[in-house]
Amino acid sequence: MRTAAPATPPLLLTRSIRPSSTTIHAWLLLLPAMTLLALFTHWPALATFIDSFFSTPRARRAATFVGLENYRQIFDDPIFWQALTNNLLFAIGTIPVSIGLALLMAVWVNDRIAGRTLVRMAYFTPTVLPMIAVANIWLFFYTPQYGLLAQLLAAFGGASYNWLGSKDTALLCVTIVAVWKEAGFFMIFYLAALQQIAPSLGEAAVLEGASRWYFFRRVQFPLLMPTTLFVLVNAVINAFRTVDHILVMTRGGPDNATSLLLFRIYELGFAFWDTSAAAALTMVLLLGLGTIALAQYIFLERRIHYR
Amino acid sequence: MQRRAFLKGTAAMSGALLAAPAIAQSSTEISFYYPVAVGGPITKLIDAYAAEFEKENPSIKVKPIYAGTYQETIVKALTAHKSGNPPTTSVLLSTDMFTLIDEDAVTPIDDFIRTDDDKAWLKSFFSAFMLNSQTAGKTWGVPFQRSTIVLYWNKDLFKEAGLDPDVPPATWAEQVTFAQKLTKLEASGGASQWGIQVPSSGFPYWLFQGFTTQAGTVLMNEEGNRTFYGGAEVVEALTYWVDLSRKHKVHPPGIVEWGTTPKDFFEKKAAMIWTTTGNLTNVRNNAKFPFGVAMLPAGKRRGSPTGGGNFYISRKAPAAQQEAAFKFMRWITSPERAAQWCVDTGYVAVRPDAFETPALSKYVTEFPAAAVARDQLQHAVAELSTHENQRVTKALNDGLQAALTGTKSPEQAMKDAQAEGERILSRYR
DSSP, X not given: OTTSOTXXXXXXXXXXXXXOHHHHHHHHHHHHHHHHHIIIIIHHHHHHHHHTTBOOOBTTBOXXXXXXXXXXXXXHOHHHHHHHHHHHHHXXXXXXXXXXXXXXXXXXXXXXXXXXXHHHHHHHHHHHSOHHHHHHHHHHHHOTTTSHHHHXXXXXXXXXXXXXXXXXXXXXXXXXXXXXXXXXHHHHHHHHHHHHSOHHHXXXXXXHTOOXXXXXXXXXXXXXXXXXXXXXXXXXXXXXXXXXXXXXXXTTOSTTTTOOHHHHHHXXXXXXXXXXXXXXXXXXXXXXXXXXXXXXXXXXXXXXXXX | OHHHHHHHHHHHHHHHHHHSOOOOOSSEEEEEEEOOXXXXXXXXXXXXXXXXXXXXXXXXXXXXXXXXXXXXXXXXXHHHHHTTOOOSEEEXXXXXXXXXXXXXXXXXXXXXXXXXXXXXXXXXXXXXXXXXXXXXXXXXXEEEEEEEEEEEEEHHHHXXXXXXXXXXXXXXXXXHHHHHXXXXXXXXXXXXXXXXXXXXXXXXXXXXXXXHHHTTOOSBOTTSSOBOTTOHHHHHHHHHHHHHHHTSOOSOSSOOOTTTHHHHHHTTXXXXXXXXXXXXXXXXXXXXSOEEEEOOOBSSSOOEEEEEEEEEXXXXXXXXXXXXXHHHHHHHTSHHHHHHHHHHHOOBOSXXXXXXXXXXXXXXXXXXXXXXXXXXXXXXEOOOOOTTHHHHHHHHHHHHHHHHTTSSOHHHXXXXXXXXXXXXXXXXX
């Protein structure tokens, strides 16, 4: 009875009145991590939740309880809806493409091809670079007239286009940068998972005369599902978390065409100093992300084969 | 997960410990937030100034803290203010004056003015620079690194187009006709060379204020609680800007990046550009052709907003530190240092008598372009600055970008921007 897992101490406490030395030991071991987690994650989250129901304190006006007013203002704000739409498009653009590319690259560099290490490294390089550096590189690619893209187009007789300065293409441009940055990172996870698959499976498939595609579809892909779930959860979070390149490349412009939710939170909080509105928007984002993560675990978990 | 959180936490803690202010010594130590807004070895210059000041004033230690861009610096300064431990002094945008007053973060400079000498010092600055430093009868900031917008032109391309290389456009009409001669359109619809380029990313309102001033109007009142975005002359100014690319096809379409505009000029993709005088040293070092610097062309009149940073003193700093910071401010804005600063960076020296110092008068004779910004100051107006400044200017920025990208007509864009400005500012009246 007393050997129950230390991870469930409340149960133990109800069964024996005096906590055993094991329990105390376990709690002591958990304490440092829990303190830091509570201090730097849970308390700020709770404080944000509370702040979102109060007005923004100004120098001569203390914060007052305003109920759902901050939330009402967010939903009345057209820029919020535009940022939300932008963010959903950004997510739809980045998640499937970066995962698909990652899988493709992983399968490719998993084979014994010449210069394999070099190719792997090349694919992984974007991940190693800081996002700010990446954004500056791409800023040059997109520059009209003498940027890389403009020069390529000019070689084929096309006209120079102002990619980041036009409302129609700016969001697509920043989406491509995010895909370029992330695919290599996800590839590493797929590559690790692919190496875990026993070679005997591949040999058996060859003996049975299964095609490459069939082997991938029926053997490799199902075995990669746990990795896919992990990567998917991360990709979704990243789609709502990546804003560094927005700051460098467009600052949300032109006319909010590339404003994403997190960028909008930063703007409300640290440019407008409307901390309550920023807190309320943070809660909206948190709730949305929490719901998505929960749904992913509930629905996908059943279809995943863990070994 | 827990391990990662733990590492993160440890890093945050050690960061906090390092950032804690050094314990006050027998002498007074003043902390000084400084934003690095232009290229070049600017931090070395500031370090050298601090060291020199310490040598002359052994009882005061100046600790410069390089805090990133202007935006990052005000975030850090206001966060520090809210935590009760602000820097003694900081250089922040002159336009953040109302924000800093509303947050009760700064103390008026008038509190330190006691002697006649002090009074004379406060009156020694160019009056154009004081417009964004004073409100409600008080002075809140001291001009330090200030600039205006000027026109740079490529003399080689002028010659090529059959224009007099030494005569820049003086009016709006000339600006268009010159630009037409300087634009090389291509069959595909683009251009291998644009006649004129006015950047519109990030803070288009600043460049736009050049147009509105020339159109003979202002964008806000002096109290900073009312905007006039919807006025007829404002729409006229915006229409002129939009027409440069839409109607006359002499200006790149869409949003033009601020950061790459000097580079476009060096690459001869733009024959004339509007940008800050703060870029003067940059252009001088990198342009591989003879170039000219001119005042912005006149519409109904000439005009440009001022820009750049002021010194502020934190209200919550101890009195002894505030006094020391004031002393430092007076020292660094003396004519000799203002002159040196102008030579080293390209910013406009903040007071007229600096131009009479040997160092600066020699520099201006060798490089007359350096005096253009000074001469333009008589036409300069206050930069757009209101309560809730960033929110109110963003309303204008969004409208400008909507009009420049063609999603809204100039009238509609300015009407919407004005409505948003009214909504935000009505409670400040």
